[in-house]
Amino acid sequence: MSDYHPPIEDMQFLLHDVLGFQNDDLDRDTCEAILGEAAKLASEVLASLNSKGDEAGAKLEGGEVKTAPGFKEAYAQYREGGWNAVPFDEEFGGQGLPYALAFPIQEMWQGANMSFGLCPLLNQGAVEAISHHGSDEQKAYYLPNLIEGTWTGTMNLTEPGAGSDLGLIRSKAEADGDAYKISGQKIFITYGEHDMAENIIHLVLARLPDAPDDVKGISLFIVPKFLEDGSRNAVKCIGLEHKLGIHASPTCTMDFDSATGYLIGEAHQGLKYMFTMMNNARLSVGLQGVAIAERSYQHALAYANDRVQGKSFQTGERVAIAAHADVKRMLLTMKSQIEAGRALTYEAALALDNGDTAKVDILTPLVKSWCTDMACEVTSIGVQIHGGMGFIEETGAAQYMRDARILPIYEGTNGIQALDLVFRKTLRDGGKSVKEHIDAIRCDNFKKYFEALDMATGALLKAGGDKNLDLASAMAAPYLRGFALIAAGTLLQKSLVGLEGREDKFATEKRRTIEFFNTNILPLAKAHLDVAISGSGIITA
């Protein structure tokens, strides 16, 4: 029996009634059928492995990583169902489905089992990097297997001395005929080694001889675990991290000892290519936040409906705790923010499909940062609703909180996201795209919030104009928080339009959730923006 029920009704409502998803091959019923199939795999297979995977973890034995019991079989089922191919190019065996549909599907994998879902998430980055920047030969050789999922891909960026600051990367690449020899150590490599695929294709940032000693001197290489002739390449996993969460996802230390690698695209362009992998991965991480928050909510709601404790003020009878106003507040705080995050994330998926890069660029840091902070808050509330039981591992609520805690860290910390929003997305073009975006989502009901957002944007641009970049950095985090809340809030307002004429339970609950968001969550947006404007000076003083 599963305890995860993918929120298909919500997903469909959002796509078709709010965001205006249009696709001749994918009408509402077809989407329903596809989502229904994915939901089966997610809830019947992956969800039940989630806590088992947490307990068993992945194990490193003699250089080989054994994933937790059941993971290998589940991955085979996932791959055979064609799910790995969902968003990819049909030319290489992909299903060519739009992100608008691929995101709800991916939400299910992440909600069911985030440790499992990380493998396809990273693979997706590798497919995108090779699709966009690889040679025709590289595409022809790697993509079909990576898309089918017979092989999986990884992103090898971080080194002990180079985290957020990739300019410090020291891994080396030396030419060796048409290929290169790659040497160095990479840490925090998700699914760097495992037993679910026939081959593992590492995308590795390294530095060519004589390369500039900074981010401009980094190149991107393909380093397969098994070479084309079947021989084992000189890359191996030499350690697994002992982590707070996502225990079933092997986080590997990878050693490259003159491993054979192949340059992707041009030399010294690695950072640019990396962002191809990274940007979509950032949206996917935001989606992980929505997904795990939803899972945590479902768990907490079931407990709150079941646990009888305390009395009703009206009847004096003992009631389930879900009937108490303070618990209702917690449940609504979870639900309303999950729905806000989902709207923001799916909106980004549609923008990806529509090639609206200006929108994607702005939404990416909002989605990554806000949805993952939200996931930490929501999963912690999920623990709280369980009372003492929430602190007991067997209950399961704590796992969501532990797992979610990685989300504000990886694929660019949330601090880095805020700097991305401020420097790359706002100051770089003098505020042009941000202002256009804000004008496009402006709505009359939120006048005071947009005034605060306009003022904060103005203050940011002034700091940029004054070359006071420390001040702009200091403003970044609360600016992002306020911006994201308002952006998500406008999408919920759009949802109200999608509900017009409906008086069923779904519509009634959603109206209530939106009203809660507007009156209990959104007011914090103004506080954050005021803080960005008036509270940042002291930081740099």
Next chain:
Amino acid sequence: MSDYHPPIEDMQFLLHDVLGFQNDDLDRDTCEAILGEAAKLASEVLASLNSKGDEAGAKLEGGEVKTAPGFKEAYAQYREGGWNAVPFDEEFGGQGLPYALAFPIQEMWQGANMSFGLCPLLNQGAVEAISHHGSDEQKAYYLPNLIEGTWTGTMNLTEPGAGSDLGLIRSKAEADGDAYKISGQKIFITYGEHDMAENIIHLVLARLPDAPDDVKGISLFIVPKFLEDGSRNAVKCIGLEHKLGIHASPTCTMDFDSATGYLIGEAHQGLKYMFTMMNNARLSVGLQGVAIAERSYQHALAYANDRVQGKSFQTGERVAIAAHADVKRMLLTMKSQIEAGRALTYEAALALDNGDTAKVDILTPLVKSWCTDMACEVTSIGVQIHGGMGFIEETGAAQYMRDARILPIYEGTNGIQALDLVFRKTLRDGGKSVKEHIDAIRCDNFKKYFEALDMATGALLKAGGDKNLDLASAMAAPYLRGFALIAAGTLLQKSLVGLEGREDKFATEKRRTIEFFNTNILPLAKAHLDVAISGSGIITA
């Protein structure tokens, strides 16, 4: 080498220069000497056991609980140093130190090793219950050993079906001569069984035959592990919980099988007596929040000063991450809230010493709730500052976050605290004491915050007057949050007075921290109070 440095300068400043601590036997130098001795034990012995205890945990073997390696010896050292006796009555061997000094001392145990610190924390509740409500014989027999720490005490309240709702307690007590036979099962009993003391004195809530079937029918019993004749009583630990944090603190399921117990005070008065234990314990839990947040801050600050990553905007040189504005924001968010929480908690300690029960009553839910939510936020930021390393257990940052997560749950969940503030402390006397408290702390600089607090208090009283208790409950959590922020903020303002004329590093840093609190943290108070006023109706609609 220790990585925990008790913040003695801050503690002393708060006591002597801000809160106006006065005691003829305890001048500033004497306090410094006592705090210095405690700091040695905390940093040299207890702090280094913290991560080891987390890893090893406590073990149940054949009904006996073995604490983690080193704990038994550390406890002996703590006891022999006379530390357990600090705040207790000299008549029974206590040192009779005021809470104003006992709190900073206790902060050190909790900051050094919260799992260890829980044992004396619970013992303190037992001492207080027996001191206030026990017979002279009970006092003479139990107090000297409990105060010395040769014996430890526990609080046995929770049952599987009775958590926040103690009216559901089913444990039974039947008269047996002068004593009683106690039967039932209790869960979540901190240090219910362990190997650090010669005897364990359980304070147990149970129901006498024919007792009213509600909280009014609960009585409090003393149930020692070993009886006066040395025989083993029929109480045993039948299970240890597998928890998110505080692994070294054994959380026991206790089985009472016609165990011999002794009634404390009068029958059916157990709930009242329990609050004697509970109220001070609630303040201590708030103090745990301050303590573990401080520890997390010290850890994060050391990392931020050490980790070089990214460049300065001014010099273009690589710098330690502590120099980046966004990291500074995170560090100041930690530090300013820790100092606010410490001020609020020590203020409560002084009120305890002064017998100012009205103040203690109001501060208790604020301290317990706000300082523990703050601890969860701060320890999570501590993880974030470490980036990817924060997610790796060996780093240690994650343990503080895991340990801290119990704080908003135990000794009355933070939701229960908010209801306590609203129903017992505000509505019960028509707002009299709350209004008096607010008027006493009112300061001109925070006019808009006090206006919001007055309005929210008015709205609460109106809901109470309208008998709309659901609405009052719905308002409780954000009301408490806003109230606590303002109360803490006024104490920080008082600190500014204590700094007058000083231009040293301590004073400069503290002014900056307070300015940060005022401009970056306090603005949320108004948002919370506005939410309480305008956002609570939708919850009960």
